[in-house]
Amino acid sequence: xxxxxxxVGVVSDDEVxxxxxxxxxxxxxxxxxxxxxxxxxxxxxxxxxxDDTRVRIDPELICExxxxxxxxxxxxxPDPARNVVIGGNNVVxxxxxxxxxxxDVAGGRRTGNREDxxxxxxxxxxxxxxxxxxxxxxxxxxxxxSIRHLEATRDLLTLSNKAVKCYSLGAQRNRDVLEMVxxxxxxxxxxxxxxxxxxxxxxxxxxxxxxxxxxxxxxxLSSRNQLVTITPFTLAGAMAPVTVAGAVxxxxxxxxxxxxxxxxxxxxxxxxxxxFTSNVDMRSGAPAFGTPEYMQAAMLGGQMARRYxxxxxxxxxxxxxxVDAQAAWESAFSLWGAVMGGANFVLHGLGWMEGGLCASYxxxxxxxxxxxxxxxxxxxxxxxxxxxGLDAIAEVxxxxxxxxxxxxxxxxxxxFFEPMVSDWRNFESWEEAGSPTAREKAAExxxxxxxxxxxxDLSDDxxxxxxxFTERRIAEGGVETDF
Amino acid sequence: xxxxxxxVGVVSDDEVxxxxxxxxxxxxxxxxxxxxxxxxxxxxxxxxxxDDTRVRIDPELICExxxxxxxxxxxxxPDPARNVVIGGNNVVxxxxxxxxxxxDVAGGRRTGNREDxxxxxxxxxxxxxxxxxxxxxxxxxxxxxSIRHLEATRDLLTLSNKAVKCYSLGAQRNRDVLEMVxxxxxxxxxxxxxxxxxxxxxxxxxxxxxxxxxxxxxxxLSSRNQLVTITPFTLAGAMAPVTVAGAVxxxxxxxxxxxxxxxxxxxxxxxxxxxFTSNVDMRSGAPAFGTPEYMQAAMLGGQMARRYxxxxxxxxxxxxxxVDAQAAWESAFSLWGAVMGGANFVLHGLGWMEGGLCASYxxxxxxxxxxxxxxxxxxxxxxxxxxxGLDAIAEVxxxxxxxxxxxxxxxxxxxFFEPMVSDWRNFESWEEAGSPTAREKAAExxxxxxxxxxxxDLSDDxxxxxxxFTERRIAEGGVETDF
Numbered sequence: 030x031x032x033x034x035x036x037v038g039v040v041s042d043d044e045v046x047x048x049x050x051x052x053x054x055x056x057x058x059x060x061x062x063x064x065x066x067x068x069x070x071x072x073x074x075x076x077x078x079x080d081d082t083r084v085r086i087d088p089e090l091i092c093e094x095x096x097x098x099x100x101x102x103x104x105x106x107p108d109p110a111r112n113v114v115i116g117g118n119n120v121v122x123x124x125x126x127x128x129x130x131x132x133d134v135a136g137g138r139r140t141g142n143r144e145d146x147x148x149x150x151x152x153x154x155x156x157x158x159x160x161x162x163x164x165x166x167x168x169x170x171x172x173x174x175s176i177r178h179l180e181a182t183r184d185l186l187t188l189s190n191k192a193v194k195c196y197s198l199g200a201q202r203n204r205d206v207l208e209m210v211x212x213x214x215x216x217x218x219x220x221x222x223x224x225x226x227x228x229x230x231x232x233x234x235x236x237x238x239x240x241x242x243x244x245x246x247x248x249x250l251s252s253r254n255q256l257v258t259i260t261p262f263t264l265a266g267a268m269a270p271v272t273v274a275g276a277v278x279x280x281x282x283x284x285x286x287x288x289x290x291x292x293x294x295x296x297x298x299x300x301x302x303x304x305f306t307s308n309v310d311m312r313s314g315a316p317a318f319g320t321p322e323y324m325q326a327a328m329l330g331g332q333m334a335r336r337y338x339x340x341x342x343x344x345x346x347x348x349x350x351x352v353d354a355q356a357a358w359e360s361a362f363s364l365w366g367a368v369m370g371g372a373n374f375v376l377h378g379l380g381w382m383e384g385g386l387c388a389s390y391x392x393x394x395x396x397x398x399x400x401x402x403x404x405x406x407x408x409x410x411x412x413x414x415x416x417x418g419l420d421a422i423a424e425v426x427x428x429x430x431x432x433x434x435x436x437x438x439x440x441x442x443x444x445f446f447e448p449m450v451s452d453w454r455n456f457e458s459w460e461e462a463g464s465p466t467a468r469e470k471a472a473e474x475x476x477x478x479x480x481x482x483x484x485x486d487l488s489d490d491x492x493x494x495x496x497x498f499t500e501r502r503i504a505e506g507g508v509e510t511d512f
Numbered sequence: 513x514x515x516x517x518x519x520v521g522v523v524s525d526d527e528v529x530x531x532x533x534x535x536x537x538x539x540x541x542x543x544x545x546x547x548x549x550x551x552x553x554x555x556x557x558x559x560x561x562x563d564d565t566r567v568r569i570d571p572e573l574i575c576e577x578x579x580x581x582x583x584x585x586x587x588x589x590p591d592p593a594r595n596v597v598i599g600g601n602n603v604v605x606x607x608x609x610x611x612x613x614x615x616d617v618a619g620g621r622r623t624g625n626r627e628d629x630x631x632x633x634x635x636x637x638x639x640x641x642x643x644x645x646x647x648x649x650x651x652x653x654x655x656x657x658s659i660r661h662l663e664a665t666r667d668l669l670t671l672s673n674k675a676v677k678c679y680s681l682g683a684q685r686n687r688d689v690l691e692m693v694x695x696x697x698x699x700x701x702x703x704x705x706x707x708x709x710x711x712x713x714x715x716x717x718x719x720x721x722x723x724x725x726x727x728x729x730x731x732x733l734s735s736r737n738q739l740v741t742i743t744p745f746t747l748a749g750a751m752a753p754v755t756v757a758g759a760v761x762x763x764x765x766x767x768x769x770x771x772x773x774x775x776x777x778x779x780x781x782x783x784x785x786x787x788f789t790s791n792v793d794m795r796s797g798a799p800a801f802g803t804p805e806y807m808q809a810a811m812l813g814g815q816m817a818r819r820y821x822x823x824x825x826x827x828x829x830x831x832x833x834x835v836d837a838q839a840a841w842e843s844a845f846s847l848w849g850a851v852m853g854g855a856n857f858v859l860h861g862l863g864w865m866e867g868g869l870c871a872s873y874x875x876x877x878x879x880x881x882x883x884x885x886x887x888x889x890x891x892x893x894x895x896x897x898x899x900x901g902l903d904a905i906a907e908v909x910x911x912x913x914x915x916x917x918x919x920x921x922x923x924x925x926x927x928f929f930e931p932m933v934s935d936w937r938n939f940e941s942w943e944e945a946g947s948p949t950a951r952e953k954a955a956e957x958x959x960x961x962x963x964x965x966x967x968x969d970l971s972d973d974x975x976x977x978x979x980x981f982t983e984r985r986i987a988e989g990g991v992e993t994d995f
Contacts, residue, residue: 037517037852044895051900062910083910130939138939237910267913270901271920271927273893278900308928314915315936321888321929329893348934350942354840354878354950355934361844362885369520369852383939399841405804406849410756410812412527417534417761418753427545427566427720430750432797437754444754445791446804451831451838453798456613456621456866459833467837 036371052281053088060085065244094289108190116340122378126164134472154189158400176507190485197246228256235268251298259287260303304330318346319359327366343367391471519854535764536571543568548727577772591673599823605861609647617955624651637672641883659990673968680729711739718751734781742770743786787813801829802842810849826850874954
């Protein structure tokens with residue numbers, strides 16, 4: 030999926046420079062907290078001013094480090110046919126990640142569990158608009174957190190051949206998942222170090238803090254040349270200034286600090302600039318998505334990422350509690366901001382609801398139609414003599430119709446996108462069919478899509494190695510948890 | 513409402529020229545039917561080849577005539593505060609026009625009638641995202657068609673002070689409505705001839721035909737310097753070639769023929785280039801909207817209009833039968849194609865359903881949020897020292913929050929757009945409130961908005977003159993009907 034037009038910006042190039050300079054001022058004057066002794070000593074060694082956990086970094090150092098980030102790279106999937114290129118004019122869509130709940134029409138809303146996790150992974154595998162996994166499409170909370178990453182990653186790798194993500198909840202989890210990906214890809218450690226095959230999202234604890242597990246995630250993954258996306262969670266009015274520009278100044282400062290740290294870990298490590306700035310409802314403090322401010326921030330984030338020649342991550346977000354009109358328009362506006370703003374990677378591209386608190390089966394199916402619509406709209410419009418159909422226009426003449434024209438007959442089968450969910454029947458036929466809403470039509474499609482799922486064909490050797498590793502680590506108790 | 517970025521195109525400038533040339537070839541070689549003796553003699557006098565009702569027009573003549581069309585002009589409303597500028601980077605939204613049915617949650621779907629017509633006019637008047645009327649927001653079919661234009665226009669002019677439209681269903685109707693607009697604007701005939709105050713939509717009978725009443729509409733309105741929008745109804749695969757480029761070649765030929773004819777009637781008469789190309793479902797023949805092909809055609813239409821320096825009209829269309837997710841995403845994608853494609857006028861901007869067969873009260877309220885979202889997104893992002901909020905970032909520091917910051921307190925009241933319909937409560941609160949969908953929330957707002965309606969304050973003299981004219985014309989039997 031390629032973007033074939035220049036991204037649209039919402040401020041001038043001069044204003045981009047002002048935001049850039051203001052962010053650098055934040056990092057040099059106010060500084061950022063890095064809650065990890067090793068990170069602090071690395072910054073001190075690099076010449077930053079370290080005062081307790083506060084790190085103040087000169088503009089030159091930030092810019093020099095960030096400049097080492099690659100503009101484009103490949104994210105390798107277990108199946109090479111599922112590799113995706115990140116950066117340039119590529120647009121990659123990932124499924125929803127990390128909601129604590131899931132819902133469908135049949136079973137309602139429930140706490141995330143392994144059965145739903147597995148079914149949503151299968152659905153994500155079948156839907157072609159999902160290019161990579163975004164993480165856990167729902168949190169399998171019935172697996173103890175000490176071993177959740179082991180069981181969940183084994184499920185992901187045995188149910189799907191699309192690229193996976195690990196959560197940065199401590200170094201050992203990163204290492205475990207990286208080893209599992211190495212096994213399934215059938216490569217050596219050295220090969221893995223030259224082939225980005227795993228990603229993690231690093232959320233800053235806005236304002237201006239990077240927590241211990243996040244810093245461990247950067248150290249583990251960047252040191253192995255794996256993908257780190259720094260995404261500040263800068264909700265304007267809550268964790269960031271109440272203006273779009275102010276929130277993006279802070280987003281930019283935090284993103285640059287994280288990206289610079291990734292380069293300090295390993296020069297040239299692949300990173301993405303993540304933008305997640307939105308606003309809150311100032312009456313309730315609730316986060317809002319798909320708003321005018323969200324669209325502006327998504328596009329401004331893209332302008333900042335391009336300022337540094339970095340791949341840009343955005344989202345397909347909404348705050349709706351059910352798969353109604355609100356869910357669809359907030360998602361469509363989020364996609365508008367992301368795609369027109371030049372996003373290279375759209376996390377939560379399919380299935381996200383409730384500001385991230387719920388994964389919806391029906392929303393995932395509907396988002397497949399939305400993502401495919403955007404994808405096909407970006408395809409080149411065929412031009413030239415045959416596409417113009419002048420012979421058909423002459424053949425039909427004034428007042429006729431084109432259904433029977435030779436030009437139509439030769440092309441009609443695959444002339445147009447056929448969405449899965451849209452109901453284009455007239456009102457009377459639709460009413461006779463029981464007046465189904467899009468949500469209900471999507472619900473009917475879910476079992477049909479799940480029936481199409483086929484697990485990847487992993488060799489016996491790979492399966493054995495993967496199971497041996499997973500079972501051994503589970504037997505060892507996984508990782509320590511602090512609860 | 514101003515567009516602050518360059519419109520996005522889907523083909524190269526060279527390809528625009530190829531489409532331009534192909535359209536001119538259609539007009540010179542195949543020609544177009546003009547079903548009106550006077551139009552035929554005007555074309556013959558201008559040097560076109562007229563053969564029975566078929567007119568073949570040389571490229572030079574088309575281009576010379578089209579070049580006389582103004583790039584920008586004002587559409588005067590009964591209240592000057594409601595005037596709108598058409599062209600340039602202005603984007604004007606009009607309410608839905610002409611559906612034969614209307615619906616709301618309370619009363620379901622019913623045949624268009626005067627009561628719904630009046631209520632939808634009042635709703636269109638109250639909603640600030642409606643910049644002008646698009647026509648009749650629902651067809652008042654219980655008014656006999658011989659006098660419908662008289663009663664309906666009187667309702668429009670006494671219930672609202674936004675600019676109105678007349679339907680081109682014969683010259684006398686155009687003349688009657690123009691006189692009613694003149695009365696309410698309180699101007700002379702000569703003044704009206706220099707102040708565009710009324711518009712009409714001219715749909716070609718695609719392929720390649722302009723019917724008698726449409727040609728009368730152009731002759732009546734263009735001769736009086738009123739606005740004529742030529743909108744071919746080129747559904748790809750049905751009334752036009754099955755390709756996007758082919759359908760737009762035909763759209764362009766038909767639009768240019770109509771616009772050139774308007775200039776033949778009066779050089780410099782204000783026109784808009786209308787684009788309405790979409791595709792049909794090739795299995796059923798049903799029209800589709802908000803599809804990838806629709807978006808491409810909307811943007812390609814904008815490129816063609818800009819080729820001629822003409823204001824561009826697009827739509828906010830959907831094919832959904834209820835105000836569900838489908839209605840919202842098809843509308844959002846239609847808006848995306850229109851606004852990013854450089855539309856100056858979005859007809860059916862609020863309230864359209866079912867491919868134009870139904871006006872929905874709830875959809876009109878929801879579309880108000882959609883249009884306002886797009887409008888506010890296009891506003892400049894405030895930049896500069898105070899907007900950046902560096903003091904607030906310093907004040908809050910790492911790990912704090914911005915709710916209490918001075919910067920937030922000074923700005924929070926109107927920091928962000930507050931949509932009418934969006935529900936941003938968390939799931940539990942939303943469920944306790946009865947799990948309302950966006951459609952149900954919009955339904956609750958309809959009576960509240962209607963309560964806000966106030967009729968325009970027309971003077972007694974104007975009211976008397978308007979009533980005298982209307983009653984006299986009704987007493988005369990209105991216009992002849994052929995049924």
